[in-house]
Amino acid sequence: MLKDSTQKFMSGITKEGINWHSKYFRNFLFKHILFMIVRQLLFWTPYWLQLRPLNLNLGWELNGIAWLPSFILGATFSLISFMALIWSFRRIDYIMGRRYYEVHSDQTIFEKIRIPIGGGYYLPGDLVKSPLTPKKNAPVLIMCHGLNAIRQDYYAFGIPLSFMGFTVLFYDSRGHGEAKFGNKWDLGYIIKDFSKIIDYIEKRADNVGDVNSKEIVLWGISMGGGIVLNEGYLDQRIKFVMAMATWADLQMTATRKLKFGIWSRERLIKAGYELLGINLDPTDLQNRIISPILNSFNKKKGFFDQPVYWDVDNDYRVMLAHCKDDEMINYENFEINKKFLNLKPKNYIVFEKGNHTFAGMETALIGKMLLWFWQRGY
């Protein structure tokens, strides 16, 4: 059995990671602590009113003990608050976490790889091949995982595609999974590391010959989609890209107005990310490095803002997918990406429900993904 989302989230928290600098996180904690204190004060008020100097006779006692009713209410309320927190996390897991087992079949061959990214660091990964993957010059599909996820999370999407003849490359970004260096919140570096993976494929194509460096397809979800659109989109070595549930403008996404309520899922998720160490209030400069509409889609981008014009055939190159009820990367991001790329309906799929993980939509999503492949000669 795999870890559920709550367990996975808890294991991702480190002491040094907690984002105490975040105003939102501090406010969130303050509101929750205040909420608890005010309630406790209310429960203890009748008891205090019975004490001197007021000495009121309120009949607030059980078995002749005046503090007992206040204590019972206070303790029960604390218990409820704790249960509510657990319930909220379980609810997130119920809505988004649908994986039970790691996808594994003896028919596929797993090769553990280490991708050098410079400075003596390596990204761990897997190359997965099926009996139908050609021994030489096999096309490559790279799968980029999301934030606080691991490469194994997306085996279910990638492994069956090896039966199309792909060699599927899964890897852990720095700070994730088996990559025991860097941090989850090194988004800029995580995005920049990607080009080293393509370098690795090129070298392997030359030295081993089992993969074809001219046939590289890129798939990413959430943060992986950020890698896809920021880094893969303009990489000429990549044939086409698929980005699922990803952002257009991270600053806009992270600082948007969230749903009201102290237990609102959106608020909890945001606080959860801050607890993991993610900076959800990026500066303009940070935002420019990690938001595709300011980075790779930005036709005016260049050194000292020297305009660099890219002529990209987006009809062929880009595919997007999103759910309208996505509580992490809100749907507006998809609309912005779509507008920037001037995408036609055949280039994307939108689901009414499914949240951030395409929960319940997985088979439909993979159906549409396959169509994208079929229409591009695979």
Place this chain on the structure above:
Amino acid sequence: MIIVFWVLFIIFLSIFMYFLLSNYKMKKDKICKRWGRILTDNLIIEKIQINDSKGKAIICYLYISTDFKNYEKMPGVIVLPRRDKKYPYFEHWGAHFALQGYPTLCINLYDKKLSRKKFVNKYQKLLPKIKEKFCQNRRVDPNKLVYFGIDLGAEVALLEGLPDDDVKVICGYSMYLIDENKIKKWNNSEKVYLVHCKDDKIVSIADFEQNQRNLGLKDGDFLVFDFGGHFILGQEHSCAAFFSIKIKQKLKPVYKQIIKEKGRL
């Protein structure tokens, strides 16, 4: 004043119980209510009623992709889903195949009470009628059909699909052990693709291996997952993709190709 305490205490206790029960329900529902409606503008869903020989209505759902409005004919898929779940529990299968351009008909098989033998007999008799009606659809290529079945549905799909020349591909997962005499007489099992999980407690992996031997399936014609149980929990989309790739390789449907413009990235 102590009445206030008792009122608050009962309210708090109720809230606590609600959270406790809700936690338990979520854990259970995560498996039981795993699938539901697939709401997307890319999909057209049509409810179809087909009467059996006794005049009893069989409800089917036809799934078509909006991306394929201008296509003349594509291979058709008939889905025989789990018999213990009602509509829309099978919609994810319908959507999966339909989004690739295959007009897909899902039969609402919900029938928990019938024994295995009676169930298979009933739907073996019904399937030709359903097929006939399905093939009348202008989008369906009647000579290129796919039968996809789950559990007992897979058995029906296999037994009906093997002798039928119009059925070019039969896909099934978690299929029961089938009498080898019923299979061997047809000698055309190259159109069969199966998926199974090693930890299936209802149909053992030994039964799957026996089916595999009887059908003469080669490596690449079947996929065995280590985990997932009888209903391939968590492996559903892997299974779906495997079958779709096999269907594509076998039927070679023609798709309008999107070609990159020369000189552009």
